[in-house]
Amino acid sequence: MRYVSTRGEAPAVDFRAALLAALAPDGGLYLPEAWPRHGGDFIDRLKGASFAEAASLTLSPFVAPWLSGEETRAMAAKAYGGFADPAVAPLRRIGEEDWLLELFHGPTLAFKDVAMQLLGLLFERALRDAGGRATIIGATSGDTGGAAVEAFRGRAGVEVFILHPEGRISEVQRRFMTTADDPNICNIAVDGTFDDCQRVVKEIFADCDFCARHSVSGVNSINWARLAIQTVYYFTAIAMLRAEGVEAAPSFVVPTGNFGDVFAGYAAKRMGAPVGRLCVAVNENDIMHRALSRGRYAPRAVTPTISPSMDIQIASNFERLLFEASGRDAAAIRDFMQAFAKKRAGDIPAAWLDEIRADFISERASEAETCEEIARLHKASGVLVDPHTAVGLAAMRKARADGRLSGPVVTLATAHPAKFPDAVESAAGARPPLPAHVGDLFAKPERCERAPASADAVKAMIEQAGGGR
Ligand SMILES: Cc1ncc(COP(=O)(O)O)c(C=O)c1O
Numbered sequence: 001m002r003y004v005s006t007r008g009e010a011p012a013v014d015f016r017a018a019l020l021a022a023l024a025p026d027g028g029l030y031l032p033e034a035w036p037r038h039g040g041d042f043i044d045r046l047k048g049a050s051f052a053e054a055a056s057l058t059l060s061p062f063v064a065p066w067l068s069g070e071e072t073r074a075m076a077a078k079a080y081g082g083f084a085d086p087a088v089a090p091l092r093r094i095g096e097e098d099w100l101l102e103l104f105h106g107p108t109l110a111f112k113d114v115a116m117q118l119l120g121l122l123f124e125r126a127l128r129d130a131g132g133r134a135t136i137i138g139a140t141s142g143d144t145g146g147a148a149v150e151a152f153r154g155r156a157g158v159e160v161f162i163l164h165p166e167g168r169i170s171e172v173q174r175r176f177m178t179t180a181d182d183p184n185i186c187n188i189a190v191d192g193t194f195d196d197c198q199r200v201v202k203e204i205f206a207d208c209d210f211c212a213r214h215s216v217s218g219v220n221s222i223n224w225a226r227l228a229i230q231t232v233y234y235f236t237a238i239a240m241l242r243a244e245g246v247e248a249a250p251s252f253v254v255p256t257g258n259f260g261d262v263f264a265g266y267a268a269k270r271m272g273a274p275v276g277r278l279c280v281a282v283n284e285n286d287i288m289h290r291a292l293s294r295g296r297y298a299p300r301a302v303t304p305t306i307s308p309s310m311d312i313q314i315a316s317n318f319e320r321l322l323f324e325a326s327g328r329d330a331a332a333i334r335d336f337m338q339a340f341a342k343k344r345a346g347d348i349p350a351a352w353l354d355e356i357r358a359d360f361i362s363e364r365a366s367e368a369e370t371c372e373e374i375a376r377l378h379k380a381s382g383v384l385v386d387p388h389t390a391v392g393l394a395a396m397r398k399a400r401a402d403g404r405l406s407g408p409v410v411t412l413a414t415a416h417p418a419k420f421p422d423a424v425e426s427a428a429g430a431r432p433p434l435p436a437h438v439g440d441l442f443a444k445p446e447r448c449e450r451a452p453a454s455a456d457a458v459k460a461m462i463e464q465a466g467g468g469r
């Protein structure tokens with residue numbers, strides 16, 4: 001399997017090269033040159049399988065011939081061995097035809113752990129094979145950073161620089177990053193928004209000399225490997241529903257920010273997973289809802305919300321969807337992205353929009369609706385959800401009410417409620433305790449640098465630390 005760039009001006013590469021590069025050298029995002037198919041009885045084969053086994057079966061066409069099925073299975077078993085729930089991504093029924101897919105049982109209590117725990121091992125292996133080092137640069141609105149720190153702390157040959165928007169993430173999210181005392185981890189609180197952090201990361205990637213000198217790589221969802229791994233839980237969720245006797249193709253509601261997780265659902269569908277609709281659920285930062293419903297992709301100023309990880313305007317992975325919707329017309333994507341960079345807005349061609357709407361719907365949840373959803377579920381069933389998951393549930397309820405969703409629906413529960421205790425307590429009147437395995441988070445000292453939202457400032461910090469050399 002080889003990987004091509006959405007902008008068509010970079011050579012096709014194998015999985016290991018796409019993994020280590022993260023972003024293609026032409027500024028585009030990698031995708032498999034053709035979607036592998038998991039048809040036939042694939043879902044049935046997953047029914048009794050462990051999550052690690054399912055991961056190895058799902059990922060094998062992506063990682064072959066670099067890794068054998070046996071090697072992938074061993075890595076996945078190691079990656080998921082420490083999850084608090086042995087199912088890794090269990091389903092919880094919350095209504096007649098409604099389920100939550102709980103993706104927060106990993107070490108930092110968010111869905112990012114599912115991909116990141118395996119990604120850490122893949123990086124380690126890739127660097128060992130290539131005999132190299134890496135400087136990982138990442139932007140986070142709260143969860144990617146903690147998951148990356150946990151997955152890469154103490155790993156030989158890897159230095160990690162994570163940028164977060166100062167004061168715009170929860171204290172628990174921040175502590176998952178800043179309490180790591182390993183010398184290969186550097187947290188940087190940026191004076192700006194998540195979009196500023198992501199812009200700085202992309203500007204650094206655009207400096208080819210710097211990247212070559214420091215072996216720069218990334219673990220945000222611009223990295224195809226992240227999304228490939230995230231396809232796994234769409235397959236396992238469908239297999240678990242089948243095991244419960246639910247044969248109809250479920251729809252998935254995905255709390256969305258950078259458009260990575262919902263694109264993974266789309267990728268699973270393209271690979272043959274029987275997926276109904278994909279519902280893009282956003283908070284008041286609703287650029288993706290406006291783009292999909294009105295056809296104009298135009299950022300506004302970021303509004304801080306109680307679901308801070310989705311306080312995002314520029315959704316990196318939308319480029320991947322546009323590439324698919326355009327019939328993989330890389331020249332058209334280049335034009336679209338260049339015009340967008342200049343005008344800060346873009347009109348999505350009608351034909352592309354029709355393609356997108358064949359698979360996707362979208363919905364927005366206000367702050368009040370998000371709080372109501374947390375309170376409603378807690379009152380009805382005693383279950384506490386985090387505000388990102390609640391955005392998904394509010395979107396699900398609206399889309400069911402007007403008939404855009406029907407039949408079995410799985411809403412992705414993307415974070416543990418204890419990551420956002422204040423917001424959850426104020427909505428539901430109950431404070432979610434931190435799980436015992438992370439109970440010492442508030443006892444550890446924090447370590448964090450500060451920087452303006454400038455690529456030069458961050459590059460200077462990396463230079464000074466000697467990252468990747
Ligand atoms: C808890 C949580 N939910 C949802 C999202 C949105 O996911 P994505 O950026 O893949 O759309 C994020 C951030 O990525 C998150 O941290």
Ligand SMILES: N[C@@H](CCOP(=O)(O)O)C(=O)O
Nearest residue numbers: 140141142143144220221309
């Ligand atoms: N919501 C994310 C933002 C980064 O998204 P990614 O999926 O591209 O890594 C976060 O919590 O950091």
